[in-house]
Amino acid sequence: MEKQKRIDELRGKLESLRKEELEIQAELLALEADTLDGRHATGNKLSNEAIGRYSRQLLIPEIGMQGQLKLRNSSVLVVGSGGLGSPCALYLASMGIGRLGLVDHDVVDQSNLHRQVLHTEASCGVSKVVSAATALTRLSSMCDVRAHDVLLDSTNAKEIMRGYDVVVDATDNAATRYLVNDACVMLGIPLVSGSAVRLDGQLTVYNYNGGPCYRCLFPTPPAPDATANCSETGVLGVVPGVIGCLQAMEVVKIVTERKREEEPSLLLFSYRSQPHFRKIKLRMRKPTCAVCGDSPTVTGLVDYVAFCGAGPSDNAPEWQLLRDAKQRVSCTEYHQVQRATDEASSGAKGHLLLDVRDEVQFAICQLPNAVNIPIDQFEARKGELERLVQGLDGAPVYAVCRRGNVSQMAVQFIREKLRYEQCFDIAGGLVAWQREVDADFPAY
Amino acid sequence: MEDLKLTLKFSSGAELMIKDEIRADAGTKTGDLELTRTLPATTDGKPTIAKDLLEFIRDNLIKDRQEDFYDKEKLRPGILVIINGSDWEVEDGPEYRLQNNDTVEFISTLHGG
Numbered sequence: 001m002e003k004q005k006r007i008d009e010l011r012g013k014l015e016s017l018r019k020e021e022l023e024i025q026a027e028l029l030a031l032e033a034d035t036l037d038g039r040h041a042t043g044n045k046l047s048n049e050a051i052g053r054y055s056r057q058l059l060i061p062e063i064g065m066q067g068q069l070k071l072r073n074s075s076v077l078v079v080g081s082g083g084l085g086s087p088c089a090l091y092l093a094s095m096g097i098g099r100l101g102l103v104d105h106d107v108v109d110q111s112n113l114h115r116q117v118l119h120t121e122a123s124c125g126v127s128k129v130v131s132a133a134t135a136l137t138r139l140s141s142m143c144d145v146r147a148h149d150v151l152l153d154s155t156n157a158k159e160i161m162r163g164y165d166v167v168v169d170a171t172d173n174a175a176t177r178y179l180v181n182d183a184c185v186m187l188g189i190p191l192v193s194g195s196a197v198r199l200d201g202q203l204t205v206y207n208y209n210g211g212p213c214y215r216c217l218f219p220t221p222p223a224p225d226a227t228a229n230c231s232e233t234g235v236l237g238v239v240p241g242v243i244g245c246l247q248a249m250e251v252v253k254i255v256t257e258r259k260r261e262e263e264p265s266l267l268l269f270s271y272r273s274q275p276h277f278r279k280i281k282l283r284m285r286k287p288t289c290a291v292c293g294d295s296p297t298v299t300g301l302v303d304y305v306a307f308c309g310a311g312p313s314d315n316a317p318e319w320q321l322l323r324d325a326k327q328r329v330s331c332t333e334y335h336q337v338q339r340a341t342d343e344a345s346s347g348a349k350g351h352l353l354l355d356v357r358d359e360v361q362f363a364i365c366q367l368p369n370a371v372n373i374p375i376d377q378f379e380a381r382k383g384e385l386e387r388l389v390q391g392l393d394g395a396p397v398y399a400v401c402r403r404g405n406v407s408q409m410a411v412q413f414i415r416e417k418l419r420y421e422q423c424f425d426i427a428g429g430l431v432a433w434q435r436e437v438d439a440d441f442p443a444y
Numbered sequence: 445m446e447d448l449k450l451t452l453k454f455s456s457g458a459e460l461m462i463k464d465e466i467r468a469d470a471g472t473k474t475g476d477l478e479l480t481r482t483l484p485a486t487t488d489g490k491p492t493i494a495k496d497l498l499e500f501i502r503d504n505l506i507k508d509r510q511e512d513f514y515d516k517e518k519l520r521p522g523i524l525v526i527i528n529g530s531d532w533e534v535e536d537g538p539e540y541r542l543q544n545n546d547t548v549e550f551i552s553t554l555h556g557g
Contacts, residue, residue, distance in 0.1 A: 084557040172557040197556035199475075200456045217531075218553055222522030223512075233556075240557055266524070266531070268456065268551065272475050280526050280551075283533035380464075 018122035025134040026127070029147045041142075042073060042098070050142065054096050067256040068096060072142075074255045075099035077164040079152060079180055081132040082106075083115035083240030084194045084247060085170035090118060091248035093136045093143040097255075100136065100143050101164060104128040105151035111444075115237040151312065152176060154301035157183040166251050169193040170244065173312045174221050175304040181206060181214035182301055185292045192250045194243040199236055199271035201243035204264075204282070205250055207292060211264030215298075216286040224310035242269055321408035327415070328408075328427045331436045334398055338368075352388060352397045356410045361402060365430070365442045375406045378413050389420045397423040402444075404429035448492060448544050452479045452501070457552035458523060463507045479505075483542070494525065495538040497548060524551045 057063045076097050078089045081104040106128050108119045123131035129147035136145050148160055167189050169180050184191040190208035207213045253259040264282040291298045305311040341350030355370040362372040399410040407425045414423040434441040459477040470477050487496040498514040506513045513520050525532040526549040
């Protein structure tokens with residue numbers, strides 16, 4: 001009994017200490033934000049403490065004393081403190097980079113924790129850069145961590161990035177990738193770019209040693225609906241981990257000048273392929289490139305959200321496919337339909353609830369009596385759909401998905417192709433259901 | 445002239461552009477897709493080049509909005525073409541003269557992190 005009491009007491013104490021540490025770190029970062037002089041040592045000597053700490057790296061001929069001094073005297077900006085930025089910043093700090101800047105505007109969410117390993121349960125709801133700086137300064141007092149709790153955009157990017165020796169692109173969206181690339185070209189900073197979605201990762205160094213910039217490879221941004229992000233398509237935790245670690249290694253190679261000997265390349269990583277890595281030889285800088293070419297047409301930062309047709313928000317857009325508001329019902333309205341059906345005598349054909357998410361998402365959670373036909377299979381399973389709908393004797397069909405976007409396509413399909421007018425979209429989907437009707441329904 | 449036997453690969457999401465029935469035949473729902481296709485060595489009396497292959501893929505393999513994949517000399521943004529392990533711009537890009545047994549890959553750029 002005594003022992004259990006003590007265990008509970010200690011657990012509670014740890015939990016509050018963890019919260020308190022984050023609060024202290026936030027205040028400290030704010031107070032130190034405008035101190036310009038670095039807290040890390042500079043010059044051409046390592047202290048005895050540093051020699052002891054980095055001894056295992058000093059023993060490698062490729063690094064040695066000169067390389068370790070270069071790491072210590074360099075500054076690296078990591079843009080994004082998420083799945084890529086977490087492992088990358090962690091290793092940069094642990095290997096002895098002198099100054100480490102972090103940029104992120106987001107706060108930690110529990111759905112980040114499986115891959116964004118700098119953050120903890122205690123830091124949910126806390127700013128990502130504060131959470132990251134807490135972990136990094138706990139690891140090393142020799143690293144001068146600078147936190148920029150802002151959304152990087154055309155108005156602040158150059159000011160934040162100027163003066164750093166290397167920039168790491170650990171962001172999650174096209175608009176910020178073009179912004180970071182263009183600013184790096186304009187400031188003459190090499191860019192270590194990584195990305196990861198689902199089970200695949202990619203790594204490239206841009207704007208370095210005569211190699212291409214991001215725009216040389218991708219002069220035109222992809223259509224907004226063609227890009228996949230982690231919150232929509234998912235990502236295996238370790239995949240950005242692998243790429244983020246490699247980004248840290250590329251930084252070391254640039255700082256120690258080893259990278260000069262290499263040709264530009266794109267490294268592809270996949271969980272599925274054997275071997276997991278493949279290298280693709282890339283073109284050199286394109287003389288016709290709009291930003292790094294011989295006569296650039298982009299000479300200042302532009303509006304990247306307009307350029308890409310989508311912004312840096314990780315949130316999915318809200319579609320408005322159904323123009324007629326009568327074709328959509330709110331979750332609260334559907335909840336009433338559901339209750340009315342429950343109360344009606346058994347056997348009555350109340351309505352059909354059609355869940356149009358893919359099978360993987362349907363397996364995570366579903367509403368009672370939902371029939372799952374993924375939107376991608378509508379055309380192939382048209383006959384089956386037709387029979388379902390005809391068996392309803394005019395009773396309504398309600399279509400639901402995760403956010404109320406593709407369910408609108410389903411309503412259009414049933415109304416136009418199956419000519420069944422009693423079909424409605426559940427606006428906002430299951431996300432709204434959890435928010436408006438049932439707080440106990442799982443959110444994902 | 446002999447026909448050109450080509451290996452076509454689609455990965456990092458580019459496989460999702462390909463018709464479902466072709467993906468099913470190749471045994472993949474998502475994930476790297478590898479196909480072999482044969483093209484004539486000449487197209488309109490000239491040697492077959494990468495551009496001709498793009499048209500072939502658009503007309504035979506692409507699932508929907510075919511013109512978005514390749515139209516009026518424009519390849520869909522965000523797709524890298526890799527010929528025998530190199531960015532096609534290292535070769536002659538769309539003008540590259542295809543050889544028997546070439547491997548041509550299509551890779552989507554990823555943005556997540």
